[in-house]
Structure formats: structure tokens, C-alpha cells
Amino acid sequence: MTTHPDADRVALGARLRELRTDAGLTGKDVAARLRWQRSRVSRLETGKQTPTPSDLDQWAAAVGAPETAADLKSRLRGVRSQQRAWRRQLASGHRGVQEKYVAEYRRTSALRGYEATVVPGLFQTPEYARHLLIANADLMGTPRDTEAAVRARMKRQEVLYEMDKTFRILLWEGALHALVCPPEVMAGQLDRLMGLMGMTSVSFGIVPLGAPLRITPKHGFWIFDEERVVVETINTELQLESADDVTLYGRVWDLLNESALHDAAARRLLGRARVALG
Known part of the structure; x- marks a missing residue:
């Protein structure tokens, strides 16, 4: 098993994916709104990449749920400690x-x-x-x-x-x-x-x-x-x-x-x- 933050990161990615699907958006839609590569969206959602606080602010805004940014950044702090x-x-x-x-x-x-x-x-x-x-x-x-x-x-x-x-x-x-x-x-x-x-x-x-x-x-x-x-x-x-x-x-x-x-x-x-x- 790798270190525990990997599991935290997977859970954070699952939450990002949930916010996207709740908004009725595809990964391609989010990538287009944020002007990111589609692969970046995939890596974040699968927990293969750790997002930055700025990434989470942008994601929350892109899926029409800016109020979730604080929760997402709270979860990110758990990944890092x-x-x-x-x-x-x-x-x-x-x-x-x-x-x-x-x-x-x-x-x-x-x-x-x-x-x-x-x-x-x-x-x-x-x-x-x-x-x-x-x-x-x-x-x-x-x-x-x-x-x-x-x-x-x-x-x-x-x-x-x-x-x-x-x-x-x-x-x-x-x-x-x-x-x-x-x-x-x-x-x-x-x-x-x-x-x-x-x-x-x-x-x-x-x-x-x-x-x-x-x-x-x-x-x-x-x-x-x-x-x-x-x-x-x-x-x-x-x-x-x-x-x-x-x-x-x-x-x-x-x-x-x-x-x-x-x-x-x-x-x-x-x-x-x-x-x-x-």
C-alpha cells in the first residue's frame, strides 16, 4: 500500500466527479470551461494528481457550486498532512x-x-x-x-x-x-x-x-x-x-x-x- 494521502486524494477526486455529474457536465465540458487538457480533469477525478487550492476554486465555479470550494480545500489539507x-x-x-x-x-x-x-x-x-x-x-x-x-x-x-x-x-x-x-x-x-x-x-x-x-x-x-x-x-x-x-x-x-x-x-x-x- 502507498501512503495514506493517496486514499484521501482518491476520495477528493470522487467528490470532484460527484460535483461535476450533479451539474450534468461531462469531463470534456469542465475541461472546456477551465481551458484545461481533458487528461488533467481525469487525473484529478481519479486521484492520480493532487489539485492546488486554486484548482479547487476554479472547479467549484465551473460546476456552478462556488459554495463548495471551502469544503474541497478542507479535504485537500487532509491530503497533505x-x-x-x-x-x-x-x-x-x-x-x-x-x-x-x-x-x-x-x-x-x-x-x-x-x-x-x-x-x-x-x-x-x-x-x-x-x-x-x-x-x-x-x-x-x-x-x-x-x-x-x-x-x-x-x-x-x-x-x-x-x-x-x-x-x-x-x-x-x-x-x-x-x-x-x-x-x-x-x-x-x-x-x-x-x-x-x-x-x-x-x-x-x-x-x-x-x-x-x-x-x-x-x-x-x-x-x-x-x-x-x-x-x-x-x-x-x-x-x-x-x-x-x-x-x-x-x-x-x-x-x-x-x-x-x-x-x-x-x-x-x-x-x-x-x-x-x-
């Missing part, structure tokens, strides 16, 4: 971030992850995701584009049904009891997790409360194709690409997996959390 503050990424809402992950997950063949406090976005129901996105927008003081962001997050889950991909996910049992949403929404989310455990592409383990632990990670993390680690803190997303970092997080995941329960034992933990909701 490996350590990105959430407030900056979310300046125009959550949709752009979710679309970035759609492109990222499509490029990934094998994913290992660990979460301690929340059900991963890859497994969330729309209702559960909606409550989290609203709460995060309120925390960051960023725009609420909740429904568009939920749709993008659900689109990310299409990769679960691709047979050439594997997802090995660990979850701390406490996340099954954390009421970040109403109990009826949490009940639906637990049912969703139960259903996912039968999928061939998914290996889902739960680290139970009270389990002996050889390591106590301070945060969740995701390992993409054993080449890059993504760590999300409250204010920043980190991209770790050195071989030493990837190896270290891989060892942490392996140690957590030693304490995790799978299959029938994990189902019992899900059932226990479901019953606790009353």
Missing part, C-alpha cells in the same frame, strides 16, 4: 472524513483493529452511528451533516461482503455496556454484532472484563495490510508507517487476542450485555 487535527478535518462536517474511509477500506485487503470504548464504525448500525456523529459534532463545534455522514459510514461496510478481504477485530467488553445511545438503539447494535460473527470475512473477538492481560493499551488502533497503523485520539488522527511502529502494534494486538473470547464464548458475552439492557 500525516498528523491531522480532527477539528480541521471536520471543518465542513463529517461526510468528507467518512468518504475518505470508504476509499481507504476499498484499498485494504487485511485489517486488524482494537477498540475499547465504542463499537467500530465498520460494524455500526445507522442509529448507533447517528448518535455518535451528533455527539462528536457537538463536542468539536463542527457542522452537523449527520445524515450524509451516516450514509457514507454505511457505504464503508460494503467491504465486509467482499470475499478477498479479512477483518480481525477485537473489542473490549466494556464497549458493549457503554450507553452512548438509548437502550433500544444499543440493543439493535448488539444484535448487529451477533449477526456479524457468522461472516466468513470477519473474525470478531471480545476481551472480557476480568481477563488476565499482558498489555494494557491506552487507545484503540487499526493496522492496514500490516503496513500502516491509524491511531485516533480525541483531537488528532495519527498515521504510523515505520516498520517498527507496525511491528509494535501488531505485537500488542496479538497479546490482546490471547485474552479475547471468540465464537460461542463471545456470543455469550453479547447475550449477557443484551440481557443487561432489560
